Amino acid sequence: MGSQDAALSSSSFLDDKSAKVFVSGHRGLVGSAIVRKLTELGFTNLILRSHAELDLTRQSDVEAFFASTKPEYVIVAAAKVGGIHANNTYPADFIAINLQIQTNVIDSAYRNGAKKLLFLGSSCIYPKFAPQPIPEDALLTGPLEPTNEWYAIAKIAGIKMCQAYRIQHKWDAISGMPTNLYGPNDNFHPENSHVLPALMRRFHEAKVNGAKEVVVWGTGSPLREFLHVDDLADAVVFMMEKYSGLEHLNVGSGKEVTIKELAESMKEVVGFEGDLVWDSTKPDGTPRKLMDSSKLAALGWTPKVSLKDGLVDTYKWYLENVKQ
Ligand SMILES: NC(=O)C1=CN([C@@H]2O[C@H](COP(=O)(O)OP(=O)(O)OC[C@H]3O[C@@H](n4cnc5c(N)ncnc54)[C@H](OP(=O)(O)O)[C@@H]3O)[C@@H](O)[C@H]2O)C=CC1
Numbered sequence: 001m002g003s004q005d006a007a008l009s010s011s012s013f014l015d016d017k018s019a020k021v022f023v024s025g026h027r028g029l030v031g032s033a034i035v036r037k038l039t040e041l042g043f044t045n046l047i048l049r050s051h052a053e054l055d056l057t058r059q060s061d062v063e064a065f066f067a068s069t070k071p072e073y074v075i076v077a078a079a080k081v082g083g084i085h086a087n088n089t090y091p092a093d094f095i096a097i098n099l100q101i102q103t104n105v106i107d108s109a110y111r112n113g114a115k116k117l118l119f120l121g122s123s124c125i126y127p128k129f130a131p132q133p134i135p136e137d138a139l140l141t142g143p144l145e146p147t148n149e150w151y152a153i154a155k156i157a158g159i160k161m162c163q164a165y166r167i168q169h170k171w172d173a174i175s176g177m178p179t180n181l182y183g184p185n186d187n188f189h190p191e192n193s194h195v196l197p198a199l200m201r202r203f204h205e206a207k208v209n210g211a212k213e214v215v216v217w218g219t220g221s222p223l224r225e226f227l228h229v230d231d232l233a234d235a236v237v238f239m240m241e242k243y244s245g246l247e248h249l250n251v252g253s254g255k256e257v258t259i260k261e262l263a264e265s266m267k268e269v270v271g272f273e274g275d276l277v278w279d280s281t282k283p284d285g286t287p288r289k290l291m292d293s294s295k296l297a298a299l300g301w302t303p304k305v306s307l308k309d310g311l312v313d314t315y316k317w318y319l320e321n322v323k324q
């Protein structure tokens with residue numbers, strides 16, 4: 001990381017809890033966790049708009065919103081998001097909607113005087129066969145994973161847009177690349193969700209319905225890194241406070257499991273007693289995507305929630321909040 005990249009923020013995000021902070025996508029997995037974290041820290045002036053109130057793909061609406069609210073800080077947690085099946089099925093939506101949202105928000109935030117913006121990408125930006133653990137400079141060094149390359153291209157464009165606005169306008173836009181996330185308010189859709197919430201729902205419904213087996217997609221051999229969304233929210237606040245650099249930063253737990261191990265842990269946490277059946281007609285996706293998050297660690301951030309504890313807490317939340 002060059003001296004500019006290692007620059008620590010001079011102005012302090014945490015100093016003024018009455019500052020206007022726009023958290024886009026505040027009802028989603030990540031946005032709602034960030035709102036919980038900022039509220040817990042005593043922030044009193046969060047600016048929140050649902051998708052129905054403000055469609056961030058509509059440039060003129062986004063420009064009018066920023067002109068009227070003038071947020072001082074902006075966190076981009078709104079996006080078109082989904083698991084491997086959704087990405088593989090709706091490539092046009094994943095590239096178009098994400099490019100529109102991030103381009104509108106980043107540009108309007110700059111033009112309306114925001115002090116700092118944090119953009120969220122994803123670990124899928126890296127090449128399918130990147131060195132493991134994946135360092136930030138592996139970006140654009142090889143072909144992407146075909147099942148989510150459209151989403152990945154949009155996210156890479158978001159990183160580059162933040163860098164371009166820092167270079168040309170000397171504007172404090174930064175990017176974080178989270179690994180696979182999970183937790184309260186996740187998307188539990190049976191087809192379009194990510195693996196962890198999909199399996200939680202499927203094992204739960206199998207237990208409740210007395211099913212003898214649960215189908216799990218793929219071969220079970222891919223490895224995935226998981227981070228609880230409350231840890232991500234903590235990292236977002238940490239980066240808003242401590243980081244102002246050109247390069248994006250990886251935000252991971254540093255721990256990976258096979259999908260088979262995840263399924264077995266989920267089976268135990270949910271208390272399902274039947275068998276697992278593997279549907280190898282479904283794609284495995286990238287074989288592994290463990291990120292090297294040592295740059296963020298060097299700045300002083302570490303994750304706190306273990307996968308086992310996170311699974312237990314998330315299932316507890318699921319039972320209390322998701323329609324049975
Ligand atoms: N979940 C994960 O495993 C990971 C997520 N990330 C990143 O974190 C960010 C948030 O993801 P996550 O919280 O999981 O996603 P969610 O789908 O849970 O939340 C996304 C939010 O964005 C809103 N949104 C979508 N389209 C629009 C739009 N056109 N205008 C306004 N709001 C919109 C959604 O509202 P509505 O539902 O009403 O449409 C929703 O509230 C994304 O940038 C994603 O790439 C990165 C790595 C992993």
Ligand SMILES: C[C@H]1O[C@H](OP(=O)(O)OP(=O)(O)OC[C@H]2O[C@@H](n3cnc4c(=O)[nH]c(N)nc43)[C@H](O)[C@@H]2O)[C@@H](O)[C@@H](O)C1=O
Nearest residue numbers: 082083084087122124148193194195198217218283284285
């Ligand atoms: C965060 C990241 O998430 C996405 O990448 P992904 O990690 O491959 O996504 P996934 O969670 O959907 O799958 C992980 C693995 O799990 C297996 N798997 C088993 N059974 C189910 C299942 O029932 N559902 C799903 N979705 N996967 C399953 C599945 O076959 C695959 O091997 C990107 O699209 C993109 O959104 C992105 O950036």
